[in-house]
Amino acid sequence: MARQYTKELIKREFLKMLEEKSLKSITIARLAERCEINRNTFYYHYDDVYMLVKEILQDELEKVDKEFNETYSWEEGLLHAVSFFLEHRKAAQNIFRSIDKKDTDAYLYKACKVVMSKYVENQCRANHIEAKAEDKNLIIDFYVFALIGLLDKWIQDGMNGSPKALIYRLGKLFQGSIERSLRTSQQLDEDLEHRDKMEDRAEG
Secondary structure: OHHHHHHHHHHHHHHHHHOOOOHHHOOHHHHHHHHOOOHHHHHHHOOOHHHHHHHHHHHHHHHHHHHOOOOOOHHHHHHHHOHHHHHOHHHHHHHHHHOOHHHHHHHHHHHHHHHHHHHHHHHHHHOOOOOOHHHHHHHHHHHHHHHHHHHHHHHHOOOOOOOHHHHHHHHHHOOOHHHHHHHHHHHHHHHHHHHHHHHHHHHO
């Protein structure tokens, strides 16, 4: 219990410091002082601040997974997934400026993947759609990579404004497209088989 309390204290104070200054300017000594612990206590839990950052991001991914609600639209799910950015905007900016781009992309990929995978499975279950696994994966990846592009641009542009309006507008523009794609999956092989047969007859 005490160990978990200390880790949560370190994370909380670290995020507060990131709202004030860049990651590279935060020292272990200053963070320990803010937490009213000694440096050895910090090193008992973390090797360095980058290990701390990775754990914070992993915590957020687990939160997205655990708290996804079956009643969510994919837009609501995605906004929930980026709530950390909105609640700790300056801290998030400082984190993403200080870690490798591949780590940023990996985080965005996992967050979007959780949301879209759960949403697609919920759509199939709620609408009794027997879409093929490979087609579900194609649909999920198509949306995941599109959303990563949008979120990455928002981050690179300084996280100005909220992505809420953009995400909901996108949802309206593509409303119903995921369900239609999943329903198409049920018929797709039969349609392709019929087309191949017709082409074979025409060639014969």
